[in-house]
Amino acid sequence: MSATLYAFIDFVAAHRHWAYALVFLVAMSESLPVIGAVIPGSTAIIGISALVPSGAVDLVPLLLAAIAGAIAGDGFAFWLGYRYREQILRMWPFRRHPEIITKGTEFFDRHGAKSVLLARFTPPVRPFVPLVAGILHMRMLRFYVANVLSALAWAPAHVLPGVLVGASLALAGAVAGRLAVLLVLLAGALWAAVLLVRFGLRWGVPRLDTGLTRLWSWGIRHDTRLSRLLRAYLDPAQPEFKTLLLLTGVLVVAAILFVAVLEAVVESPSVAMDAAVYHFFQGLRTGWGDGILVVVTELGDAAVTLPVTAAVLLWLIWRRAWHAAAYWLGAIALAAAFTIAFKAGLQVPRPADLYVGVSEYSFPSGHTIVSVTVYGFLALLVARELGPRWRIVLAGGTALLVTAIALSRLYLGAHWLSDVAGGFAFALAWLALLGIAYIRHRPPQLGPRALLGVAGLALLVAGTTHVLQAYPADVQRYAARQDIRIIDAADWRATAWRSLPERRLDLEGEAEEPLTLQWTDQPEILKTQLETAGWRDSTPWTLQNLLLWLAPGADPLALPVLPRLHDGRAPILAMVHAAPSGNGPGNGRDGRVTLRLWASDVALADGAAAPRPVWVGTVIEERLRRPLGLLTLAMARHGADGPRDILAAALDRPARVHRALSDAERTWDGAVILAPVPPPRGSPTDKGGAS
Numbered sequence: 001m002s003a004t005l006y007a008f009i010d011f012v013a014a015h016r017h018w019a020y021a022l023v024f025l026v027a028m029s030e031s032l033p034v035i036g037a038v039i040p041g042s043t044a045i046i047g048i049s050a051l052v053p054s055g056a057v058d059l060v061p062l063l064l065a066a067i068a069g070a071i072a073g074d075g076f077a078f079w080l081g082y083r084y085r086e087q088i089l090r091m092w093p094f095r096r097h098p099e100i101i102t103k104g105t106e107f108f109d110r111h112g113a114k115s116v117l118l119a120r121f122t123p124p125v126r127p128f129v130p131l132v133a134g135i136l137h138m139r140m141l142r143f144y145v146a147n148v149l150s151a152l153a154w155a156p157a158h159v160l161p162g163v164l165v166g167a168s169l170a171l172a173g174a175v176a177g178r179l180a181v182l183l184v185l186l187a188g189a190l191w192a193a194v195l196l197v198r199f200g201l202r203w204g205v206p207r208l209d210t211g212l213t214r215l216w217s218w219g220i221r222h223d224t225r226l227s228r229l230l231r232a233y234l235d236p237a238q239p240e241f242k243t244l245l246l247l248t249g250v251l252v253v254a255a256i257l258f259v260a261v262l263e264a265v266v267e268s269p270s271v272a273m274d275a276a277v278y279h280f281f282q283g284l285r286t287g288w289g290d291g292i293l294v295v296v297t298e299l300g301d302a303a304v305t306l307p308v309t310a311a312v313l314l315w316l317i318w319r320r321a322w323h324a325a326a327y328w329l330g331a332i333a334l335a336a337a338f339t340i341a342f343k344a345g346l347q348v349p350r351p352a353d354l355y356v357g358v359s360e361y362s363f364p365s366g367h368t369i370v371s372v373t374v375y376g377f378l379a380l381l382v383a384r385e386l387g388p389r390w391r392i393v394l395a396g397g398t399a400l401l402v403t404a405i406a407l408s409r410l411y412l413g414a415h416w417l418s419d420v421a422g423g424f425a426f427a428l429a430w431l432a433l434l435g436i437a438y439i440r441h442r443p444p445q446l447g448p449r450a451l452l453g454v455a456g457l458a459l460l461v462a463g464t465t466h467v468l469q470a471y472p473a474d475v476q477r478y479a480a481r482q483d484i485r486i487i488d489a490a491d492w493r494a495t496a497w498r499s500l501p502e503r504r505l506d507l508e509g510e511a512e513e514p515l516t517l518q519w520t521d522q523p524e525i526l527k528t529q530l531e532t533a534g535w536r537d538s539t540p541w542t543l544q545n546l547l548l549w550l551a552p553g554a555d556p557l558a559l560p561v562l563p564r565l566h567d568g569r570a571p572i573l574a575m576v577h578a579a580p581s582g583n584g585p586g587n588g589r590d591g592r593v594t595l596r597l598w599a600s601d602v603a604l605a606d607g608a609a610a611p612r613p614v615w616v617g618t619v620i621e622e623r624l625r626r627p628l629g630l631l632t633l634a635m636a637r638h639g640a641d642g643p644r645d646i647l648a649a650a651l652d653r654p655a656r657v658h659r660a661l662s663d664a665e666r667t668w669d670g671a672v673i674l675a676p677v678p679p680p681r682g683s684p685t686d687k688g689g690a691s
Contacts, residue, residue, distance in 0.1 A: 019048055019057050020065040027069025027155070032077055049162025059163065066155035074116065074130040074147045081134025116146035120154045247439075251432035258425035265348060265363050265418050273509040274416035278351050279568030280507060281411045285480045289411070294474050295467055297408035299401070300367035303466040304459065305332075305374045311458035312378060312451065321446055324381060327438050335373040335430060339366045339423075351413050352481055365415045365423035368406045372427035375402055378455055380435050382448040394452075412478040484613075489606035492614070493655075497674060500600055502659060504566045504618055513636065514668045515566075516644040517617035520604055521676050523573045523597055526615075526651075530575050530595070533650030538574035554632050556592040556624055562634070566598040566616070573597040577646060579621055591623040592634075593643045619643040640668040651675045 023045055045066060052059050116133055133143055219227040298304065309332050316325035340358055348363040359366070379398040383391045406424055409415040487496045497518055503511040519526055527537065538561040539545050548554050561574040579591035596618050603611035621643045622634040648654050654675035661670040 019051075020061050023048055023062060023065040024069040024072075027066045028073035028076070030070070030073060032073055045158045046162035049159040052159075052163045059159070063155050063159055066159055067151045070120070070151035070154055071147055074120075074151070075144070077130035078134040078138075078143055078147070081131040082137065082140075083134070085135050116143060116150060120150040121157075247432040247435045251429055251436070254425045254429035254432060258422055258429055261418055261422035261425060265346065265422065273507070274418055276505055276507050276509055276565070276568040277410065277417040278413060280565065281568070282413060282480060283569055285411065290475065290478065290480070293408040293411050294471065294478055296404045297367065297412060297414070297478070298467050298470060298474060299459075299463050300371040300405040300408075301466060301470070302370075303470070304462045305370050307462035308374060308378075308455055308458045312455050315451060315454045316446070319446065324438075324446060327434060328377065328381070331377050331430070331434050332370065332373055335369050335427065336366070338426070338430075339364060339369050348416075348419070351416060352483075354414055354477060362415055363419045363422060364426055365406065365409055365419040367409055367414075368402070368420050368423035369427045369430075371405045372402045372424060373431060376427070376431045377434060378451075380431070380438070381446060382452050384439070385445060385448040413481065414478065483601055484603050484611070485601055486603055486605050486611050489604040489612075492602075492604050493674070493677060497657060497672070498659065500602060500614065500616055501567070504564070504598075507565055507568060512564075513618045513620055514640045515616045516619055516640055516668075516671070517595075517597070517615075517647065517673045517675070519597065519615040519617060519675060520612050523615060526597070527573060527575065529652060530577075530647075530650050533577075535575045535577045535595070535650060538576060549632050554624070556590070556622070556634070559592075559632065559634060561594055561596070564596060566596075566618075569598045571596040571598050572615070573617075577650075579623070580642070580646065591621060591637075593619060593621050593646050594634075595619050595647060619647045638667045641671070644671065644673065648673050653677075 026045055048057065049062060051057050052062065116129060116138075130143075130147075221227075309328075313325055313329055316322075316328060342364055343358050343361040343366070346363050347361050350360065350362040353360065375398050379394050383394050386394060406420045409420055410417060485499075487499070500518060501515055503514050506512055531537070536557050539548075539558055541560045541563075545560050548559055557576050557578065561576065563570055563574070573596070575595045577593040577595075579593055597615050598617065600614050600616050602614040604614060605611045618640075620640065621637045623637055625633045625635050648656070651673065652675070654673045655677045657672050657674055659670040659672060661668065
């Protein structure tokens with residue numbers, strides 16, 4: 001940084017109140033008629049915000065000043081229009097340039113009350129829409145709600161980018177051009193996506209409507225089973241015609257997904273992705289996360305869904321809605337019956353022993369099926385009599401609830417991914433089928449508010465009671481578990497090392513690069529040995545270090561290492577070493593050797609000492625690629641032998657063992673490093689063990 005910049009930072013730090021006052025005035029001026037069109041307020045706010053990382057100004061007061069100024073500016077402009085109306089139009093510059101007000105009025109007419117919010121982010125009309133809103137006597141409460149909400153979004157959108165620029169000031173000169181090009185490309189991609197959506201809405205939707213109308217006309221002219229079915233579904237005069245089409249689409253997609261998951265489970269009860277996703281969620285667990293998601297999962301327990309089912313059923317009977325009551329009872333009873341039948345027939349074990357009886361089996365997730373059926377069919381009953389906006393709110397709330405219950409089963413380790421995915425697909429298909437049959441029978445009006453109130457009250461009472469009673473026991477039931485296999489150290493030295501995975505498994509269960517290291521001591525000891533041999537700890541992932549990928553001629557050793565997952569687990573150690581073929585004697589300017597180390601599910605027992613965990617690692621060589629000269633990519637090279645040997649040279653007396661590989665293997669000789677090898681029981685020193 002130049003001396004001038006340091007002097008400016010020192011001045012602002014000594015007069016912070018002036019900086020906050022300036023941000024307030026600039027944010028206010030952005031919304032004032034005429035003034036807001038000529039003052040570059042956004043530039044000034046971003047410039048002052050860039051001083052936050054230096055400590056010259058504080059982030060929170062800066063945000064508050066920007067928010068307050070934005071609210072005051074729009075409020076003052078609204079008051080001017082509301083108070084003076086016609087007089088404003090006779091004043092300069094509106095008298096000579098009436099198109100200014102005309103554009104603001106057109107924008108307001110097009111977007112209504114949302115125009116106040118949208119105009120905040122639309123520079124050409126931003127200074128005039130609040131004034132027009134006042135002239136047109138927009139309701140004051142609606143205006144100030146939109147004014148405050150838009151200010152809460154506008155201020156961070158201007159301040160936070162400035163903070164990011166300040167944090168990355170040392171790299172700004174190197175990456176600014178590339179960043180600008182990337183932003184242009186991103187903007188172009190977004191523009192193309194918008195064009196495609198608009199083209200689909202303007203061209204595709206009318207043609208889809210025409211095609212459906214032709215199908216319906218064909219159904220009228222013919223008298224077959226197919227034509228009668230088409231008439232029932234595609235009659236444009238039918239008020240539920242769009243809902244039936246939507247449910248039909250959901251039925252087809254969900255049924256295909258359920259069959260695919262079921263086929264995978266039947267062919268192999270241990271689906272490849274299941275273990276990886278299970279370990280991934282177990283690695284995310286925290287105490288407060290457990291507490292929240294135990295409560296969420298309890299909302300899907302029978303102790304909650306049964307009272308909700310009973311309350312809705314009794315209300316429907318009291319209303320003499322026999323048709324709806326029969327569907328409601330049949331939907332939930334058959335969903336539960338199907339769940340029990342699948343569990344008993346397939347008998348897929350759970351990730352952990354949590355229940356007894358048929359519930360000890362895992363596929364499909366009963367919580368998911370019953371929750372989607374109960375809360376989803378309830379939403380279907382209610383949504384038919386609501387307006388479009390409230391339908392969206394109800395659908396969103398229901399989807400949020402059932403998705404949270406399904407995710408809680410994964411997080412708490414109660415189900416595999418295939419259980420939840422299969423349960424969700426089955427429940428959606430069942431729900432869509434029920435909805436189609438129910439709607440086609442022209443059900444009577446039920447009174448959505450009363451029905452939703454009864455169900456909500458039942459959920460509140462039953463849920464609260466159940467959580468208060470079951471929470472302590474469920475916290476223990478779903479406590480995080482460590483499924484560790486204990487292997488005798490001598491057996492591991494001999495052959496049991498082969499029981500650990502041969503290759504890294506990604507989140508989809510696919511085998512990737514070979515695991516060429518098995519480490520049996522603390523990772524800190526491995527780190528110390530490698531640092532002595534010239535290895536470096538991986539650069540941490542921060543916003544500033546992220547920009548290194550855009551810097552020209554970036555040092556490979558300074559670039560952060562991508563945190564690849566193994567069996568759902570994140571690496572606990574990542575280190576880099578110069579590639580052996582860099583531009584110069586060992587400086588590795590065009591590549592690096594990267595080590596990643598993960599926990600495994602194996603520990604070694606050796607005498608009276610506590611079992612020692614075994615860690616597994618990969619060592620690969622990465623070469624830098626700079627497509628179009630815009631950014632840097634680290635691409636893994638084929639071949640595991642060279643990088644593994646570089647690692648072995650840095651370790652203290654490692655043992656080398658070999659896996660039997662197929663003849664088709666060309667990138668790895670099968671050798672695995674075991675280090676440090678525990679000495680045979682009773683031996684005072686380590687003799688190397690394996691060979």
